[in-house]
Amino acid sequence: MSEDKINKMQEKINLIFSDCEVCEVVSQALAEDPEQILKMLLVSSLRGRGGAGFPTSLKWKFARQAPGDRKFVIVNADEGEPGTFKDREILEKVPYKVFAGMAICAHTIGAREGFIYLRGEYNYMRKTLEEQIQDFHNKIAGKLDFVIKIVSGAGAYVCGEETALIESMEGKRGEPRNKPPYPVTAGYLGCPTVVNNVETLVYVTMIMKMGPQHFASLGTQHSRGAKVFSISGDTPIPGIYELELGMSLAEFVELFGDGDTKAVQVGGAGGFCVPRKKFTETIIGFEGVPTGGSMMLFNSTRSMYNVLHNYLDFFCEESCGQCTPCRVGCQQLRKGIEEVKNHSLKPVHLDVLKKMTDTMRYASKCGLGQSVPNSFNSIIDNFREEIIF
Numbered sequence: 001m002s003e004d005k006i007n008k009m010q011e012k013i014n015l016i017f018s019d020c021e022v023c024e025v026v027s028q029a030l031a032e033d034p035e036q037i038l039k040m041l042l043v044s045s046l047r048g049r050g051g052a053g054f055p056t057s058l059k060w061k062f063a064r065q066a067p068g069d070r071k072f073v074i075v076n077a078d079e080g081e082p083g084t085f086k087d088r089e090i091l092e093k094v095p096y097k098v099f100a101g102m103a104i105c106a107h108t109i110g111a112r113e114g115f116i117y118l119r120g121e122y123n124y125m126r127k128t129l130e131e132q133i134q135d136f137h138n139k140i141a142g143k144l145d146f147v148i149k150i151v152s153g154a155g156a157y158v159c160g161e162e163t164a165l166i167e168s169m170e171g172k173r174g175e176p177r178n179k180p181p182y183p184v185t186a187g188y189l190g191c192p193t194v195v196n197n198v199e200t201l202v203y204v205t206m207i208m209k210m211g212p213q214h215f216a217s218l219g220t221q222h223s224r225g226a227k228v229f230s231i232s233g234d235t236p237i238p239g240i241y242e243l244e245l246g247m248s249l250a251e252f253v254e255l256f257g258d259g260d261t262k263a264v265q266v267g268g269a270g271g272f273c274v275p276r277k278k279f280t281e282t283i284i285g286f287e288g289v290p291t292g293g294s295m296m297l298f299n300s301t302r303s304m305y306n307v308l309h310n311y312l313d314f315f316c317e318e319s320c321g322q323c324t325p326c327r328v329g330c331q332q333l334r335k336g337i338e339e340v341k342n343h344s345l346k347p348v349h350l351d352v353l354k355k356m357t358d359t360m361r362y363a364s365k366c367g368l369g370q371s372v373p374n375s376f377n378s379i380i381d382n383f384r385e386e387i388i389f
Helices: 002-013 022-030 035-046 056-065 086-093 095-109 121-142 162-169 198-210 212-216 249-254 306-319 323-343 349-363 367-382 382-389
Strands: 074-079 113-120 149-150 193-197 226-233 238-244 260-265 272-275 293-300
Touching: 002 238, 002 249, 022 095, 022 121, 022 198, 022 382, 035 056, 035 095, 035 198, 035 212, 056 095, 056 193, 056 293, 074 095, 074 162, 074 226, 086 095, 086 121, 086 198, 086 226, 086 272, 095 113, 095 121, 095 382, 113 121, 113 193, 121 149, 149 367, 198 212, 226 249, 249 260, 249 293, 272 367, 306 367, 306 382, 323 349, 323 367, 323 382, 349 367, 349 382
Parallel strands: 074 113, 074 193, 113 149, 226 293
Antiparallel strands: 226 238, 260 272, 260 293
C-alpha cells in the first residue's frame, strides 16, 4: 500500500528523472536576458539542494555582479555524506540535465568554463560522462561558448565544503578557506565562481522548462519545490525517491518505516536524529529539519550509542585537522561517551561534552566541525539512557 502511495506522489512531481529535451531548454534559456533568468529563479524560490539551502538566485546574482573577465561554474558532485547516494543516481540517469543547468548558469553569470568535481569513488562513470559531455558540447556548438571538464576528488569528506573543494581543484590540500571572501567573488583561481549541487542544477533546468510557478506550487511557503531523498536503514523499501518538501516525519515514517521506527537521522552524520515522540511536529524542510537528502531509519533493535560512536569515528577520520575545535573536539567527544559508557566517568559528563559542542559550533572553521553538535546533541538529548547504560 505504501509503495502505491509513494509511486503516485512521485508521478505527481516527476521533475528530476522525467524525460526532457535539454537542447530545447538551453536554447530557450539562451534567448532570455540573464536578469530574466534570475527573476525566474527568484519566483521559483529554489534553494541549494546540497543541505545549506542558500537561495540559488542570490548566489548567481552575486557572481554575475562580481567584477572579472573570467568566471566559473562548478558542480559539487563530491557526495560524501553517509547515507547519501542521490547525486550518483542523477549523474547516471539524467546527466544532460546537469550539463544544461551548468550552461544556463554560465549564460547567466558570464562564464565560459565549467567543472564537475566528481567524487573519487564515482570515477567508474567518468569515461561515460566525458563522452556525454562531448556530445553536449556538439549540440550547443555555436550557441554558447562554454566548455565542461571533469575533476576527480581524492576521497576527502571535507572537500564537499565548497572552499575546500576549490582548494583541491587548485592542487592544494583540501582545507576550508576563511570567509569572506566567498567563492561568488573570489573562488577558483581567485575568480568569481558559482558552486552548485548536482540536484540544484537539474531543478534549474526543469524550472526553465516548466516555469517557476510550477516549481513554487510544490512544497510549502518556506520550502518550495521537491527534493530527492536517499532512504536507507531499517526500511523495507530503500532507494532514491523524489518527494515534496514540507512532509512531516510522521508521514515519512508511515510511508517508509518498518512499523518499529524509533528514530530517523535526517541529513546524514552531520544532521539531526529525531526520536519517535517528535515525528509529528517535525517538518522535513527549511522551516523544520533541512537535509541534503540522507534519511536513515533506525528501529528498536539499534543501539543509539553505537550509532553515535560510528558517527564520531567518521568525524574523527574525516576532520582535516586544520582547526583545533574540530580536530580535538571530535576526539574528545568520542573519548567522553566511551568513558561514560564503561562507567569511568559519571553521566553528568555528558552535559560537559554538550557545552564543548557549543564551542565547536561557533569556533570551527567549516561546516564539518559546526555540524558535529547536531547529531551528538540530538542523540544525547533523546537517547541518553542508551549512552549511560
